[in-house]
Ligand SMILES: Cc1ncc(COP(=O)(O)OP(=O)(O)O)c(N)n1
């Protein structure tokens with residue numbers, strides 16, 4: 028990965044059927060071309076490891092073309108097998124400290140948390156960043172707790188000095204509000220995966236969070 032810092036926009040794959048019916052790799056390609064520099068490969072729990080491996084291998088290869096980071100959600104062994112840059116782990120996944128022991132030095136390990144004490148615990152466990160939400164309600168994932176809102180997000184941001192990536196019901200306008208509340212960045216599924224133009228949606232999100240496209244995208248535009 029060429030990026031010298033954690034990207035602020037995390038584009039998460041949507042592998043649900045009919046969700047719309049769009050190949051996740053097409054969405055990933057559009058998001059990378061529009062300037063996204065972190066893709067999280069999230070597959071549905073009922074999908075096989077082989078399906079997760081195949082998608083993660085393809086995404087890792089596409090990310091490498093852009094110097095982008097590929098993270099694998101949940102499945103640490105898949106991340107190891109494809110040589111991904113790291114993982115994202117929640118309460119039902121391998122603990123952050125266990126993943127830290129078995130992944131290569133420098134691996135990016137994100138941990139989900141929803142309130143300050145869990146954030147401090149994730150920091151002690153060695154998380155690189157925190158995924159914090161759901162900030163707003165979302166239909167993308169079932170079984171979530173009540174949204175924590177911008178106040179809940181701000182409370183976690185104030186509790187630890189780790190980058191906080193907000194998640195849950197986030198579009199460009201809400202991404203701006205998350206940044207104002209103290210979040211380092213945001214993670215999205217539907218705002219990109221369900222967009223009529225995933226590339227344009229990615230560019231709008233990057234502008235909203237103040238993460239200008241990488242220099243290679245600005246080349247030739249005269250922009251600095
Ligand atoms: C950036 C980010 N934040 C939170 C999550 C949710 O992860 P988790 O709690 O493991 O739930 P599942 O995604 O596995 O359903 C995430 N994936 N990314």
Ligand SMILES: Cc1nc(C(=O)O)sc1CCOP(=O)(O)O
Pocket residue numbers: 139159160161162164165166167168171194195196197214215216217218
């Ligand atoms: C995968 C996931 N995890 C969440 C959490 O709060 O732990 S919310 C979420 C779904 C995010 O999808 P969308 O951007 O379409 O709302």
Ligand SMILES: [Mg+2]
Pocket residue numbers: 100101115116117118119120
């Ligand atoms: Mg998980």
